[in-house]
Amino acid sequence: MAPKPSHIPEGALEAARAAAIEGGKLALSFFRHGAATSADVSYKDGGSPVTEADLAVDRFLKARLMDLAPHFGWLSEETADDPSRLDRRHVWVVDPIDGTRSFARGDTDWTIALGLVEDGIAVAGFVYAPVQDVMYEALPGGPALRNGAPIRASGHGAIAQARIAGPGPILDAMEAARTPFRRMPRIHSLAYRLVHVADGSVDGALASGKAHDWDLAAAHAIVTAAGAVIETPSGVSPTYNRTSTMHEPIAVAGAALAGDLARLLSAGPIARAAGHKDAIAGL
Template identity: 80%
Template sequence: MAHEPSSIPLGALDAARDAAIEAGRIALGYFRHGGKTSAGVSYKEGGSPVTEADLAVDRFLKKRLTDIAPAFGWLSEETADNAARLRRRHVWVVDPIDGTRSFARGDKDWTVALGLVEDGAPVAGFVYAPVQDVMYEALPGGPALRNGMEIRATGHATVERARIAGPGPILDAMQAARTPFQRMPRIHSLAYRLVHVAEGSVDGALASGRAHDWDLAAAHAIVAASGAVVQTTSGQPPAYNRPSTVHEPIVAASGALAADLARMLAAGPVARAAGHKDAIAGL
């Protein structure tokens, strides 16, 4: 079957970039460097926090992006899911504040993550770090950019001496297995962690088996445009806009390094630390 041509409205992605920057400014209104946010904080089922700022940014982006492209679906961490998105070819996939815990305590490693998915694959992404005023982006067929300048992943091919960022338990397990890598400081926003691969400041980034579409889609587009890959432990790119938004453990790195890291995350103590379903089941 021939692939249907893309039908992204003219100017929609430029407007989406502007919306991500404006969303960051809204969030900064509640942010306190090194201190507790001025926003009210509540907790979802399962204990993850959500602030007034998350909800304000979510409302702004939903209205702005729906106005930009009324035919597109919508999926956001802070909006009740609507199965109508499954019938849409294009879906905005949004995390209004990725790294809410960091945001709430006054740390700087949080972002606004805005991705566009087409037929289940990410085709454009914007990851904006408001505290640093840094925009990472990728448009269909274009390079990965950081504040308008092209960026590329390192292409580091082996775990040996690779600079790896990821959740503490995974890196602890890798170190316990005497894996010869360089452990990088924790980056709490997963989208921000992944785009560090795109800019070459880390060689590989890892995510446990609890990431959702909104944590990944925007950064996935940027990493892919930088020459690296985002893949699951089975070696496949994650698919988006499915009934379930939850993913198995994820690796972002150059192709060869990604394959090695994926194998590590799929078996043994590292897999258990990553929350791999087969490891949890004892398989």
């Protein structure tokens, strides 16, 4: 087998940033604030929606990004998986519209999520919120940025009074267990939820065990650059470009808080609410 190329073409990441914004503008052409999208809507197996806009943005981003770096792999929610990505050192990992349900009903908390994975690690990411015209980003070795300004996670170190965003069933279970946190409004785009940890507007974020590479990779690069971590109930950080794209439940925060939240997700009713496959009944 030929060696895996290691070169990131000069200017590729800057062009990817521009492509994410252009993809957002394309999605906005189908968006109706407070009303149903003008795009045709269909449903995948399992009932998840996909719109004409998702597919249009996916085609645009794939053409643009693969032209920038033809030797990179490609993984997207809306493209049939090509196992050849597993042989590539670098892989674009894309969700053309993260938060499709929100987009389709006219809510504003959806994003374009575009990440670059190197040897399984998220090394660069762009999470663009088109309605707000807000870009979160991180490049290899650089700081996390929000519209060009450096951002940093809050570093809140304990669950007590921590501002936590996450799926309703998980937060309901935490409240039922009398966990002393501050519940934040639901942010439907998972990538958008995670980058709110990066800018310090929430202290921690949670996701159930249904997230895929394309939901996490772009935001993972950004939250890491902002001084936060992503931790699973197994005590590890997610890696990407594996055969399976699905992940365990995750907690995102500064290291101490993320560890405490990940332990909450590992057992009992909170773990069951998060869909953790190894939840321990009765604990």
